[in-house]
Amino acid sequence: MPKSELYELAEKYRPEFPIFRSASYLNSCSLGALSQRSRAALSEFADLWDRRGASAWYEHWLNACDDTRAAFARLVGADVSETALAPSISAALSSIVSAVDFGVRPKVVTSELDFPTLVYQFLARGADGIETVVLPSPDGVSVPLESFAETIDERTALVATSHVYFTSGAIQDVAALARLAHERGALCLIDAYQSTGQLPVDARELGVDFLLSGALKWLLGGAGLAYVYVRGPLIEGLEPTAVSWFGVEDQFAFDPMAFKLRADARRFELGTPAVPTVYTARAGLQLIDEVGVERIRRRVSSLTEDLLQRALAAGFRVRSAADPEKRSGIVMVEHPDPAVAVRRLAEAGVIVDHRPGAVRFSPHFYNTTDDSQKAIRVLGG
Ligand SMILES: Cc1ncc(COP(=O)(O)O)c(C=O)c1O
Known part of the structure; x- marks a missing residue:
């Protein structure tokens, strides 16, 4: 995905999601972030x-x-x-x-x-x-x-x-x-x-x-x-x-x-x-519909690969499909105590989730590589 398109998406849409003022939210496969539009609709x-x-x-x-x-x-x-x-x-x-x-x-x-x-x-x-x-x-x-x-x-x-x-x-x-x-x-x-x-x-x-x-x-x-x-x-x-x-x-x-x-x-x-x-x-x-699922797929793929590479570089094992085409925006990073890791991440302002044996990250189009960088830094620290 061209860098300009990547930044354009983040710049345009991230302000729609107030949660990013206080957190790096990486848990969309559990619950998508609340947009201002949905709050206005409510x-x-x-x-x-x-x-x-x-x-x-x-x-x-x-x-x-x-x-x-x-x-x-x-x-x-x-x-x-x-x-x-x-x-x-x-x-x-x-x-x-x-x-x-x-x-x-x-x-x-x-x-x-x-x-x-x-x-x-x-x-x-x-x-x-x-x-x-x-x-x-x-x-x-x-x-x-x-x-x-x-x-x-x-x-x-x-x-x-x-x-x-x-x-x-x-x-x-x-x-x-x-x-x-x-x-x-x-x-x-x-x-x-x-x-x-x-x-x-x-x-x-x-x-x-x-x-x-x-x-x-x-x-x-x-x-x-x-x-x-x-x-x-x-x-x-x-x-x-x-x-x-x-x-x-x-x-x-x-x-x-x-x-x-x-x-x-x-x-x-x-x-x-x-x-x-x-x-x-x-x-x-x-x-x-406005952002477009084709664009979201490209964006999420690049964020997923980035997150995965960062996790591997920090020495973690990652549970994911061998073929990158078969990967989607759910990244399972193996961890001996995922519940404790998720609590520690939350204290540092990174919201993720855990499943047995792994910390689960799920970036959506509104995430940036800064979110992943911070998440892996805290996880490894
Ligand atoms: C793949 C999948 N199917 C079904 C469910 C549960 O659906 P519901 O609570 O609407 O029955 C979930 C998750 O929370 C899910 O991830």
Whole structure:
């Protein structure tokens, strides 16, 4: 990435994030930093609540939900009818999984590097006959495509795994996984929470059936909202049993006997969304769109490589994909006592996180190499 573009991004956008006045924030894979736009959006929500009460629903809040679905659709190259809002990835999963037929195909293929909430959906339904295969990772970084290829078979209903592993930042070849699943008659569900917002993601190009994300992390929208994509032609054949009044055709008829699922992906919606987060999330999506995911990918790649090289030069071992193209903005630096290291970093004004055996850094487009320099200096000191 040309140096000028790098500086331009930092100079232009860093002031939007007040946290940088007091800290080097390197934890976007946990929680994206709060922008002034999202804070202003939150105030706008509160003002409407205050001035309009419930009438704000019809004049503002339902429109804000529509805008947010549309913005997510644009982000992942989908039609808005293929998108829905959910309270969390876990809730979205429960609705989707309730619609999948495991009768003839009882098997689900996941991996040990996936976020636990994904795997739990299937383990919890073991008594219903669901057989969950949790593929091991030989290196703690990724799971070879061959392992999926050997395991997905004619008894597999679903391949459910991540685009970017939260444990290592490694990028999976999702297009190849979707092809493998489809060749054997299975569906492919991708947890893209750690990829959307830091990598270009095109759900149709990837060929996946379901793609899940949320506002919290790289999409800079705060806690309480997840995004769902379901491939258009599949929707009408999927009938969730975890349902809500937001998922039916005539929501405002208030008729308990008029149960007809919507024809679009909103049949997977589960009740009243967290409107404050819809406001902050919409602002987050606008900001990501303005900066541009292609540019963010270039920026985050260069920050990731810089951080990784600094950590290696300081004598640390780093858990990351061998191929730089497969690395994303999550850098796991191995440490004998990561919790203590994270506390020490916080005292020095560097906010990061830890996972078993490693301190986790996750730079976004608003970071600079000064943040990484300081972080590694404190970690090594
Ligand atoms: C990859 C991934 N999937 C799912 C989750 C959890 O999602 P939720 O809390 O919305 O269910 C997280 C993280 O916090 C995550 O990193």
